[in-house]
Amino acid sequence: xxxxxxxxxxxxxxxxxxxxxxxxxxxxxxxxxxxxxxxxxxxxxxxxxxxxxxxxxxxxxxxxxxxxxxxxxxxxxxxxxxxxxxxxxxxxxxxxxxxxxxxxxxxxxxxxxxxxxxxxxxxxxxxxxxxxxxxxxxxxxxxxxxxxxxxxxxxxxxxxxxxxxxxxxxxxxxxxxxxxxxxxxxxxxxxxxxxxxxxxxxxxxxxxxxxxxxxxxxxxxx
Amino acid sequence: xxxxxxxxxxxxxxxxxxxxxxxxxxxxxxxxxxxxxxxxxxxxxxxxxxxxxxxxxxxxxxxxxxxxxxxxxxxxxxxxxxxxxxxxxxxxxxxxxxxxxxxxxxxxxxxxxxxxxxxxxxxxxxxxxxxxxxxxxxxxxxxxxxxxxxxxxxxxxxxxxxxxxxxxxxxxxxxxxxxxxxxxxxxxxxxxxxxxxxxxxxxxxxxxxxxxxxxxxxxxxxxxxxxxxxxxxxxxxxxxx
Numbered sequence: 001x002x003x004x005x006x007x008x009x010x011x012x013x014x015x016x017x018x019x020x021x022x023x024x025x026x027x028x029x030x031x032x033x034x035x036x037x038x039x040x041x042x043x044x045x046x047x048x049x050x051x052x053x054x055x056x057x058x059x060x061x062x063x064x065x066x067x068x069x070x071x072x073x074x075x076x077x078x079x080x081x082x083x084x085x086x087x088x089x090x091x092x093x094x095x096x097x098x099x100x101x102x103x104x105x106x107x108x109x110x111x112x113x114x115x116x117x118x119x120x121x122x123x124x125x126x127x128x129x130x131x132x133x134x135x136x137x138x139x140x141x142x143x144x145x146x147x148x149x150x151x152x153x154x155x156x157x158x159x160x161x162x163x164x165x166x167x168x169x170x171x172x173x174x175x176x177x178x179x180x181x182x183x184x185x186x187x188x189x190x191x192x193x194x195x196x197x198x199x200x201x202x203x204x205x206x207x208x209x210x211x212x213x214x215x216x217x218x219x220x221x222x
Numbered sequence: 223x224x225x226x227x228x229x230x231x232x233x234x235x236x237x238x239x240x241x242x243x244x245x246x247x248x249x250x251x252x253x254x255x256x257x258x259x260x261x262x263x264x265x266x267x268x269x270x271x272x273x274x275x276x277x278x279x280x281x282x283x284x285x286x287x288x289x290x291x292x293x294x295x296x297x298x299x300x301x302x303x304x305x306x307x308x309x310x311x312x313x314x315x316x317x318x319x320x321x322x323x324x325x326x327x328x329x330x331x332x333x334x335x336x337x338x339x340x341x342x343x344x345x346x347x348x349x350x351x352x353x354x355x356x357x358x359x360x361x362x363x364x365x366x367x368x369x370x371x372x373x374x375x376x377x378x379x380x381x382x383x384x385x386x387x388x389x390x391x392x393x394x395x396x397x398x399x400x401x402x403x404x405x406x407x408x409x410x411x412x413x414x415x416x417x418x419x420x421x422x423x424x425x426x427x428x429x430x431x432x433x434x435x436x437x438x439x440x441x442x443x444x445x446x447x448x449x450x451x452x453x454x455x456x457x458x459x460x461x462x463x
Contacts, residue, residue: 028235041294063408154421207292
């Protein structure tokens with residue numbers, strides 16, 4: 001009987017602690033997106049997902065923000081359902097893509113720039129959103145309502161497509177680097193080839209190759 | 223300098239929470255874990271050996287550095303692979319058991335926080351060192367590729383996924399995708415909503431849930447058209463001839 005109550009106590013404590021835990025991770029990741037948008041580096045998301053936000057941010061285009069928002073939010077939605085079922089919240093899909101891409105794009109789409117323009121406010125926004133997600137997951141987990149949905153709502157199809165989009169990036173980056181200048185493109189090609197032979201993702205190699213050309217011969221860029 | 227302090231804060235937050243989340247995964251169902259099953263199996267594969275954890279974690283640091291230099295983002299390689307494994311290796315000493323290191327949430331939280339601060343701060347400093355031209359070229363290429371990606375590749379890819387997923391998802395994906403392209407200039411949002419609507423119509427038929435979904439989607443479209451300042455006048459003029 002006494003043991004039982006100790007376990008109950010542990011569960012109660014978890015109910016409070018888990019939302020805070022998710023909140024802390026979300027605060028860091030949302031603030032990372034703030035750094036990326038203000039300084040150009042420091043986000044905590046996958047490259048394909050970041051590209052959608054980048055396309056929106058560099059043009060201020062509602063359509064692109066819409067794409068990023070729906071991409072991030074569908075990942076978040078499915079991971080919250082999955083997390084409440086299995087007891088492990090996938091940090092990559094739910095927080096990194098959902099909070100790092102989905103939430104910022106919704107805010108930017110609505111014209112709310114303030115949470116992303118200041119570091120403390122970004123931390124706070126991420127923390128509140130994360131706490132909310134953690135609370136939902138822990139509540140659904142203790143009630144066991146996660147698996148009672150009448151339909152998949154096509155989330156499996158969206159996730160399947162979403163998980164593959166990152167693959168398109170290597171070729172696109174090489175093509176894009178040729179539009180700066182031919183030498184930069186050749187640098188990107190060489191970089192991609194080296195990384196491919198080395199069995200590393202060619203995306204990184206393409207950009208590093210272009211960066212090397214731009215550093216050694218800056219004349220080819222301007 | 224300010225960026226360094228900010229990245230230390232971010233690193234501490236992320237490292238700490240992923241450390242606690244990782245060790246919580248060993249206490250399911252008493253606790254809710256945060257991480258992923260791939261991460262759990264990778265942690266288990268190291269069998270609580272300090273050296274294994276350290277080499278596995280360090281293996282992904284190179285890729286992390288490349289992704290940050292080239293694209294400005296830390297990927298899952300740092301958050302879900304390097305950090306938890308390096309945090310575990312920080313804790314382990316000769317003769318220590320996994321129970322008092324990897325499975326201990328408080329210790330993992332502290333070690334993760336330290337590892338996060340160190341690596342995020344370190345990589346951010348390195349990124350500051352790259353020359354301005356190289357940095358701007360990298361961002362420019364990324365922007366161009368991102369534009370191709372979002373304006374052409376992604377809509378086509380999601381559209382085909384909708385068509386392949388069944389007749390209803392294909393129908394509503396096409397309908398809403400094209401509508402979304404007309405109203406806000408990009409089809410992805412509409413295709414995704416179309417897949418959701420099509421799949422629920424297929425599974426449930428036209429019931430209260432599906433009708434509510436439809437109403438919500440129409441509201442979303444009207445709101446978005448308003449946000450992107452869609453010119454309804456042109457459409458009306460065209461219809462009048």
